[in-house]
Amino acid sequence: MTFALDLSKAIEKAKDKAELAVRKIAIDLFNDVIMMSPVGNPDLWKYPKEGYVGGRFRANWNCSIGSPDTSTTESVDPSGSAATGRVTAVVLGYQLGEKSIYLCNSLPYAERLENGWSDQAPQGMVRLSIIETNNAISNV
Helix, strand or coil: CCHHHHHHHHHHHHHHHHHHHHHHHHHHHHHHHHHHCCCCCHHHCCCCCCCCCCCHHHHCEEEEECCCCCCCCCCCCCCCHHHHHHHHHHHHCCCCCCCCEEEEECCCCHHHHHCCCCCCCCCCCHHHHHHHHHHHHHCC
């Protein structure tokens, strides 16, 4: 076995580990964002809407590779399980060297929620999840 062959194997192994690390970080970050997303609770509202079921905001987190997925749905996902499952499936298909991985929520009130519009998430979801992820990475 030559030095060049050993180096080639080492580079391939490092690439595989880097790809796994990127996937794990993205899945953890995106799932944190989804689970920190508020779910409407009419019991807390001054004027509740009859028949309202919360979870539309959580259902509208979309993950994509290469360009943002700005689609929306009328579906609800109060538990966040459908959204986290979709995100995980997309991220697991990511390969190192591909373009960016995006997480988008295109509902018209998404930015307001991120900026403290909900008492359930007064500090937002995205920025707190990014801070937590950066701290976790720094502590490795």
